[in-house]
Amino acid sequence: MKELTCIVCPRGCRLKVDDNMEVTGNTCPRGKIYAINELTHPTRTITSSVRVSNRPYTLVSVKTDKPVPKDKMFEVMKEIDKISVEAPTRIGQIVLANVLGTDSNVVITKDID
Amino acid sequence: MKTVDLVVIGSGAAGMAAAVEAKKNGVDDILILEKEERLGGILNQCIHNGFGLTEFKEELTGPEYLQRFVDQVKELKIPYKLNSQVIDLSKDKVVTYSNKEDGLVKIQAKAIVMATGCYERNAGAIMLPGDRCSGVITAGTAQRYLNINGLMVGKRIVILGSGDIGLIMARRLTLEGAKVLCVSELMPYSAGLNRNIQQCLIDFNIPLYLSRTVSKVVGKNGRLEKVILSAVDDKLQIIPGTEMEFECDTLILSVGLIPYISLLNYIDCPTSSTRGAVVNQYMETMVDGIFTAGNCLHVHDVVDFVSDEARLAGRSAALYLQNKINNSENKINIKPGNGLSYVLPQFILENSLEDIVIKFRVRRPVQDQIVWIKSGETVIMKQIKPVMIPSEMVMIKIAKDKLVGIKEDIVVSLEDR
Ligand SMILES: Cc1cc2nc3c(=O)[nH]c(=O)nc-3n(C[C@H](O)[C@H](O)[C@H](O)COP(=O)(O)OP(=O)(O)OC[C@H]3O[C@@H](n4cnc5c(N)ncnc54)[C@H](O)[C@@H]3O)c2cc1C
Ligand code: SF4
Numbered sequence: 189m190k191e192l193t194c195i196v197c198p199r200g201c202r203l204k205v206d207d208n209m210e211v212t213g214n215t216c217p218r219g220k221i222y223a224i225n226e227l228t229h230p231t232r233t234i235t236s237s238v239r240v241s242n243r244p245y246t247l248v249s250v251k252t253d254k255p256v257p258k259d260k261m262f263e264v265m266k267e268i269d270k271i272s273v274e275a276p277t278r279i280g281q282i283v284l285a286n287v288l289g290t291d292s293n294v295v296i297t298k299d300i301d
Numbered sequence: 302m303k304t305v306d307l308v309v310i311g312s313g314a315a316g317m318a319a320a321v322e323a324k325k326n327g328v329d330d331i332l333i334l335e336k337e338e339r340l341g342g343i344l345n346q347c348i349h350n351g352f353g354l355t356e357f358k359e360e361l362t363g364p365e366y367l368q369r370f371v372d373q374v375k376e377l378k379i380p381y382k383l384n385s386q387v388i389d390l391s392k393d394k395v396v397t398y399s400n401k402e403d404g405l406v407k408i409q410a411k412a413i414v415m416a417t418g419c420y421e422r423n424a425g426a427i428m429l430p431g432d433r434c435s436g437v438i439t440a441g442t443a444q445r446y447l448n449i450n451g452l453m454v455g456k457r458i459v460i461l462g463s464g465d466i467g468l469i470m471a472r473r474l475t476l477e478g479a480k481v482l483c484v485s486e487l488m489p490y491s492a493g494l495n496r497n498i499q500q501c502l503i504d505f506n507i508p509l510y511l512s513r514t515v516s517k518v519v520g521k522n523g524r525l526e527k528v529i530l531s532a533v534d535d536k537l538q539i540i541p542g543t544e545m546e547f548e549c550d551t552l553i554l555s556v557g558l559i560p561y562i563s564l565l566n567y568i569d570c571p572t573s574s575t576r577g578a579v580v581n582q583y584m585e586t587m588v589d590g591i592f593t594a595g596n597c598l599h600v601h602d603v604v605d606f607v608s609d610e611a612r613l614a615g616r617s618a619a620l621y622l623q624n625k626i627n628n629s630e631n632k633i634n635i636k637p638g639n640g641l642s643y644v645l646p647q648f649i650l651e652n653s654l655e656d657i658v659i660k661f662r663v664r665r666p667v668q669d670q671i672v673w674i675k676s677g678e679t680v681i682m683k684q685i686k687p688v689m690i691p692s693e694m695v696m697i698k699i700a701k702d703k704l705v706g707i708k709e710d711i712v713v714s715l716e717d718r
Contacts, residue, residue: 198496232500232504245451249348249448251348261476262476
């Protein structure tokens with residue numbers, strides 16, 4: 189039996205997973221999916237910000253468009269730290285495709301004109 | 302003097318949602334005033350994800366969430382002025398703001414939505430014991446430095462207070478290479494959401510010490526050198542002999558947010574225990590035609606609820622401008638009873654035009670409760686709640702016909718099942 193906190197929404201349900209991977213304590217189906225993922229291949233979305241080379245003192249925020257394996261978080265951060273972009277930027281614009289082969293792209297999350 | 306039907310003060314999640322909703326409800330003459338150089342308020346620096354699950358049914362970052370409202374403001378051609386700080390307000394709704402181009406300007410508004418957000422409690426506010434030195438900073442300020450200006454505040458960090466912003470910053474600073482030594486919380490339970498304890502602390506093996514606080518800040522040559530944490534008893538008094546010492550260069554304070562309402566003081570607007578204005582079910586303050594919503598009314602942890610509350614304020618401002626809200630209706634007070642730290646709205650006007658939503662927070666974590674909403678002996682509503690925690694706002698909707706004939710004060714209280 190494992191106990192987990194669901195992180196999918198602000199409610200933060202306490203989940204219990206038994207040896208047969210039966211999940212209880214979830215208020216909605218997303219909790220069940222989360223619990224099974226968390227115990228088999230935990231992932232997290234990374235957010236950060238990167239320099240805008242043609243705007244002094246300006247950063248633009250980015251995220252991974254899919255969660256990346258939890259044990260790769262710091263490596264992904266290192267890749268993100270190398271990025272710099274040029275304005276204008278648009279939400280959803282890919283600035284680093286398939287980061288570290290995770291199948292996840294680093295995308296812009298802020299419009300800068 | 303120039304006149305405007307509706308002035309919205311502040312362009313955060315609340316201000317923008319109120320303006321958009323007022324416009325959709327027929328108010329054409331609107332002006333949003335924002336003191337910063339861009340629309341969006343605090344969301345600009347909240348680059349983490351977790352916003353919008355209720356509002357947009359997807360998980361967004363703060364900037365993505367705010368952009369959806371900026372797009373609506375622009376699409377509806379709602380005028381706004383940036384770098385324009387409102388510096389005075391009068392009871393008859395004269396708004397004074399200043400900016401570089403226009404100088405000092407007075408406008409006569411017919412209705413106002415106040416959406417000025419909140420500010421952080423700082424070292425002075427909590428009487429932080431010990432040396433006054435550099436290296437002590439609030440979580441929101443650290444967040445702005447890092448996410449907007451690209452500046453790291455320190456390398457070895459202690460966080461006081463387990464509020465969500467502190468937790469979010471623990472993760473953010475760790476991912477950027479800092480060592481977060483611990484989070485210390487005065488109360489026996491966390492002030493932050495469970496999900497943030499998991500994904501910001503447990504994920505990174507950052508210890509959370511409950512019932513523990515800073516007993517001394519030690520500086521050297523004007524710079525923070527170490528922080529001493531001590532355990533507290535159930536009266537929150539420091540227990541001698543329980544000291545833990547942490548060498549660190551930064552102490553981040555995440556010890557609470559307070560509604561920013563200095564403008565309301567100019568108009569003698571009554572406030573409540575939330576530190577925001579006293580409002581009725583239309584989010585109207587005790588001053589005719591002045592509405593309010595968002596963090597300047599009560600501090601929210603989920604932005605989706607801010608947007609929703611602000612839409613009500615915007616819609617109500619429209620009703621007010623169409624003379625549909627009758628402020629001379631009987632007032633019925635709503636009071637927090639057993640187990641509640643506050644309840645909103647604090648009063649309702651009889652003959653409500655809409656169903657009302659009662660919002661409250663519990664004083665401490667509780668399980669298996671009956672929430673009673675009563676007026677004298679009359680039960681207006683009874684609801685069972687398996688779990689409630691102080692960090693989660695509770696909302697209960699009451700159909701307007703359930704309020705017909707209610708004359709006495711309404712009390713919302715908890716009872717063990
Ligand atoms: C650090 C932090 C992290 C958060 N994390 C989450 C999260 O993960 N998920 C979630 O759902 N919610 C989160 N929230 C909550 C949510 O984002 C906020 O409650 C919400 O954005 C507040 O909106 P607001 O419009 O009330 O206030 P604000 O966004 O603060 O807007 C107020 C605006 O008013 C302006 N203003 C103030 N005074 C004046 C004046 N005199 N004249 C002109 N303009 C003025 C300010 O400049 C500001 O732009 C977080 C909040 C904070 C502070
Ligand atoms: S189980 Fe569903 S309701 Fe509970 S925290 Fe997870 S996503 Fe939210």
